[in-house]
Amino acid sequence: MKLAKVIESGRAPEFKNSLSIMLTVNAFPNDVVHEMTKFLVNFDCRRELYMSAQQDLREAKEKQNSVSKLKTTLKDLSLEFVPIRNRANEVDQEVARLERQLAERKEEKAQLKHGLEDLVGRASTSRQALIDAEQEMKLFLHKKEEAEGMVADIERLWESLKKN
Numbered sequence: 001m002k003l004a005k006v007i008e009s010g011r012a013p014e015f016k017n018s019l020s021i022m023l024t025v026n027a028f029p030n031d032v033v034h035e036m037t038k039f040l041v042n043f044d045c046r047r048e049l050y051m052s053a054q055q056d057l058r059e060a061k062e063k064q065n066s067v068s069k070l071k072t073t074l075k076d077l078s079l080e081f082v083p084i085r086n087r088a089n090e091v092d093q094e095v096a097r098l099e100r101q102l103a104e105r106k107e108e109k110a111q112l113k114h115g116l117e118d119l120v121g122r123a124s125t126s127r128q129a130l131i132d133a134e135q136e137m138k139l140f141l142h143k144k145e146e147a148e149g150m151v152a153d154i155e156r157l158w159e160s161l162k163k164n
Helices: 003-008 012-024 030-041 043-163
Strands: none
Touching: 003 012, 003 043, 012 030, 012 043, 030 043
């Protein structure tokens, strides 16, 4: 049986007792007795060190698993992050393009508004000029009729002089 099984199964006291009996009955060769006695004396301390080392190994394994899981999680997050970041960049570019277009449209709108205001002003001036011209024309209509009458009279007079 392996020492780890003895320690982990909780049979350490039985093992120590058996080893002590074997040393007492001289079951070991003389060249091994000193090493076995020394091992038996230090067994409890070594068992504690072994159990502590085993605990440290378990904790190290847990830490290693935790790091591995975190690396996997980070890799998964990175796989999610890249397309989202790329899409965000695309949206930023599209927003910038739309903002430029909006600025261009606002400039065009301002120019059109200015053009319309200019046309409205010119149309208003032209309409007033038309009204004034029509009123003036009404005033000259009477003069026109008088002038036409005068011209007709003079031409009749001329024609009558020519006959005489």
